[in-house]
Amino acid sequence: xxxxxxxxxxxxxxxxxxxxxxxxxxxxxxxxxxxxxxxxxxxxxxxxxxxxxxxxxxxxxxxxxxxxxxxxxxxxxxxxxxxxxxxxxxxxxxxxxxxxxxxxxxxxxxxxxxxxxxxxxxxxxxxxxxxxxxxxxxxxxxxxxxxxxxxxxxxxxxxxxxxxxxxxxxxxxxxxxxxxxxxxxxxxxxxxxxxxxxxxxxxxxxxxxxxxxxxxxxxxxxxxxxxxxxxxxxxxxxxxxxxxxxxxxxxxxxxxxxxxxxxxxxxxxxxxxxxxxxxxxxxxxxxxxxxxxxxxxxxxxxxxxxxxxxxxxxxxxxxxxxxxxxxxxxxxxxxxxxxxxxxxxxxxxxxxxxx
Amino acid sequence: xxxxxxxxxxxxxxxxxxxxxxxxxxxxxxxxxxxxxxxxxxxxxxxxxxxxxxxxxxxxxxxxxxxxxxxxxxxxxxxxxxxxxxxxxxxxxxxxxxxxxxxxxxxxxxxxxxxxxxxxxxxxxxxxxxxxxxxxxxxxxxxxxxxxxxxxxxxxxxxxxxxxxxxxxxxxxxxxxxxxxxxxxxxxxxxxxxxxxxxxxxxxxxxxxxxxxxxxxxxxxxxxxxxxxxxxxxxxxxxxxxxxxxxxxxxxxxxxxxxxxxxxxxxxxxxxxxxxxxxxxxxxxxxxxxxxxxxxxxxxxxxxxxxxxxxxxxxxxxxxxxxxxxxxxxxxxxxxxxxxxxxxxxxxxxxxxxx
Numbered sequence: 001x002x003x004x005x006x007x008x009x010x011x012x013x014x015x016x017x018x019x020x021x022x023x024x025x026x027x028x029x030x031x032x033x034x035x036x037x038x039x040x041x042x043x044x045x046x047x048x049x050x051x052x053x054x055x056x057x058x059x060x061x062x063x064x065x066x067x068x069x070x071x072x073x074x075x076x077x078x079x080x081x082x083x084x085x086x087x088x089x090x091x092x093x094x095x096x097x098x099x100x101x102x103x104x105x106x107x108x109x110x111x112x113x114x115x116x117x118x119x120x121x122x123x124x125x126x127x128x129x130x131x132x133x134x135x136x137x138x139x140x141x142x143x144x145x146x147x148x149x150x151x152x153x154x155x156x157x158x159x160x161x162x163x164x165x166x167x168x169x170x171x172x173x174x175x176x177x178x179x180x181x182x183x184x185x186x187x188x189x190x191x192x193x194x195x196x197x198x199x200x201x202x203x204x205x206x207x208x209x210x211x212x213x214x215x216x217x218x219x220x221x222x223x224x225x226x227x228x229x230x231x232x233x234x235x236x237x238x239x240x241x242x243x244x245x246x247x248x249x250x251x252x253x254x255x256x257x258x259x260x261x262x263x264x265x266x267x268x269x270x271x272x273x274x275x276x277x278x279x280x281x282x283x284x285x286x287x288x289x290x291x292x293x294x295x296x297x298x299x300x301x302x303x304x305x306x307x308x309x310x311x312x313x314x315x316x317x318x319x320x321x322x323x324x325x326x327x328x329x330x331x332x333x334x335x336x337x338x339x340x341x342x343x344x345x346x347x348x349x350x351x352x353x354x355x
Numbered sequence: 356x357x358x359x360x361x362x363x364x365x366x367x368x369x370x371x372x373x374x375x376x377x378x379x380x381x382x383x384x385x386x387x388x389x390x391x392x393x394x395x396x397x398x399x400x401x402x403x404x405x406x407x408x409x410x411x412x413x414x415x416x417x418x419x420x421x422x423x424x425x426x427x428x429x430x431x432x433x434x435x436x437x438x439x440x441x442x443x444x445x446x447x448x449x450x451x452x453x454x455x456x457x458x459x460x461x462x463x464x465x466x467x468x469x470x471x472x473x474x475x476x477x478x479x480x481x482x483x484x485x486x487x488x489x490x491x492x493x494x495x496x497x498x499x500x501x502x503x504x505x506x507x508x509x510x511x512x513x514x515x516x517x518x519x520x521x522x523x524x525x526x527x528x529x530x531x532x533x534x535x536x537x538x539x540x541x542x543x544x545x546x547x548x549x550x551x552x553x554x555x556x557x558x559x560x561x562x563x564x565x566x567x568x569x570x571x572x573x574x575x576x577x578x579x580x581x582x583x584x585x586x587x588x589x590x591x592x593x594x595x596x597x598x599x600x601x602x603x604x605x606x607x608x609x610x611x612x613x614x615x616x617x618x619x620x621x622x623x624x625x626x627x628x629x630x631x632x633x634x635x636x637x638x639x640x641x642x643x644x645x646x647x648x649x650x651x652x653x654x655x656x657x658x659x660x661x662x663x664x665x666x667x668x669x670x671x672x673x674x675x676x677x678x679x680x681x682x683x684x685x686x687x688x689x690x691x692x693x694x695x696x697x698x699x700x701x702x703x704x705x706x707x708x709x710x
Contacts, residue, residue: 075638077635077638078433078434078462079459079464079466080635080638108435108463109433109467110465110466110632111434111465137601150659151659151670153661153665154659154660155659155662158655166601168600176596176600180594184587203584227582228582228583228584229586229587231539231584232558232582232584234671235535238535238671239533241670242521245523245652246492249648250636250640250645251640255652256655256656277632280432283435284469284606290604290605293610296611297604300511300513300611300612301506301509302506304506304511304513305511306510307508307510307564308564308565310508312508313506313508316589316596
């Protein structure tokens with residue numbers, strides 16, 4: 001078995017960028033997508049970074065992405081906008097949405113920008129974090145790109161793992177960054193278990209009789225449990241539903257039975273919907289006071305006395321930050337199976353291999 | 356044992372209103388608080404309606420509520436405002452906040468109003484639902500009034516059950532209304548179990564060793580589990596934290612170790628923080644098209660094939676709506692122990708008994 005290869009952020013970004021240009025994206029768009037995808041890998045969102053490149057390439061070649069989209073504003077008010085992504089890559093659509101919401105929050109105190117005809121955009125936290133540099137809070141909602149969740153008590157897969165992300169600036173501490181699917185486990189974690197030949201713990205999935213399903217190879221026979229599990233899964237179901245309504249239905253994007261499973265469909269327009277809300281902290285009070293309060297809270301949480309066997313208490317975003325630091329220093333690991341797929345793609349596109 | 360008494364909504368509201376006037380609230384404020392408290396009982400939020408009256412009365416008499424507050428705007432932008440509740444009853448503060456957020460959303464597309472120096476305001480869904488009549492979406496966040504939740508892996512109670520509520524208009528269907536604590540079970544459910552002499556299911560609470568705690572009389576020895584339970588409770592912890600930052604820290608209200616446990620403290624200023632966001636659907640598209648999409652989604656969810664043993668599938672808010680209809684028709688049940696407390700209060704205040 002081949003040893004795991006590590007690559008720098010810059011090398012990874014350059015590789016993705018070159019691939020995207022060969023696939024037909026304009027240079028600037030290729031650089032934007034590549035930067036965000038490499039950023040995902042850097043922070044440890046491995047399921048949302050370069051591992052998606054072979055799928056994206058397949059979809060572009062099948063005509064499922066518009067490589068020259070006319071991303072445009074459909075409706076706009078002082079605090080809100082709806083952007084039509086023209087079936088371009090979601091990264092391009094949501095980077096623009098975030099920038100617009102930040103500008104709106106600057107003048108009105110809050111900005112909300114929704115997308116329609118967008119696509120998969122990688123980790124929610126990337127976009128929720130964009131307002132941080134402006135001393136603003138980011139909230140991000142998305143309709144997931146495949147339905148694996150039925151309503152509570154049901155069997156029909158009408159909902160996705162619809163994620164929510166939130167990013168809150170701190171002062172001397174790292175920002176608090178939450179990024180979570182509204183299921184107990186994201187579907188990507190199931191796929192990872194299957195690839196590794198491992199069983200899932202009870203509580204991730206159930207079969208159609210409501211019994212625990214622990215063999216990830218049988219995932220197609222079951223469904224994800226909503227956050228809350230058997231005890232309070234109706235809450236996770238409710239959250240997934242509300243997030244879908246906010247990110248999808250509100251902006252005229254796909255939701256419910258209209259969601260396209262883009263893992264099994266390379267050419268249908270997904271009409272993916274996302275939404276970003278940006279809150280300007282200075283509209284509510286002094287930014288430094290706010291940041292000092294967040295610092296104090298983070299230290300109180302981290303300093304809490306601990307349960308037996310617990311060696312540390314984290315706040316959301318802390319481990320991603322550590323991964324970012326470690327991978328920035330040591331390189332980003334690329335699993336052998338992924339590298340083989342990327343090597344093959346590089347051959348097809350006539351570009352240099354990643355490593 | 357006395358039979359359970361049932362009272363009409365109007366009678367309940369009149370009783371609470373009279374009590375509030377005797378306790379020192381201006382007539383109009385007493386009517387507002389009474390209407391919202393009776394509304395809570397009507398929709399089945401029993402832990403947030405008249406059952407709170409004896410505690411509110413105790414707190415007013417101890418000087419813990421300001422009965423003549425100067426509720427005022429501290430900061431305002433086109434899309435946002437921060438309201439200082441001057442330690443008045445939370446119902447008054449958040450009704451005003453909701454009205455303000457609705458007006459902002461009318462012109463800017465979205466409005467966000469935060470409170471500081473507010474107080475317990477009853478069920479989150481009451482305020483999230485206020486925008487519905489204006490064809491708008493309501494989102495509500497609050498810092499709970501007692502800390503029962505430690506950080507994930509910790510023992511120090513630094514967080515509350517910080518609830519989130521969302522209300523989405525539909526067309527012919529009832530609106531979708533989610534109202535949930537970010538713990539597996541709200542603390543009120545623990546208290547109800549104790550009152551009934553029943554044990555709790557595993558998964559609601561754990562003791563300081565991380566073992567399941569099922570005896571509600573031992574609740575003081577344990578802590579609530581965040582939504583997600585043992586499997587994914589770090590997600591519920593993250594949600595409770597983010598909601599607390601949005602509802603509390605952002606507006607300069609209490610959060611973390613500054614939260615006052617108002618169940619055990621009748622006179623400290625709680626500096627409770629809440630926030631309401633209102634989204635104007637017409638800023639994103641045609642309202643009728645949106646409502647029709649929600650109707651279709653609700654019917655698809657409700658019509659899903661079901662797990663064995665499941666006799667119906669609900670959408671959030673459906674059961675509250677049914678309770679509202681049934682109690683509007685049959686009356687609102689008042690438990691004997693509660694009625695005794697209300698009778699005693701009526702005697703102290705010199706007003707007619709409830710029933």
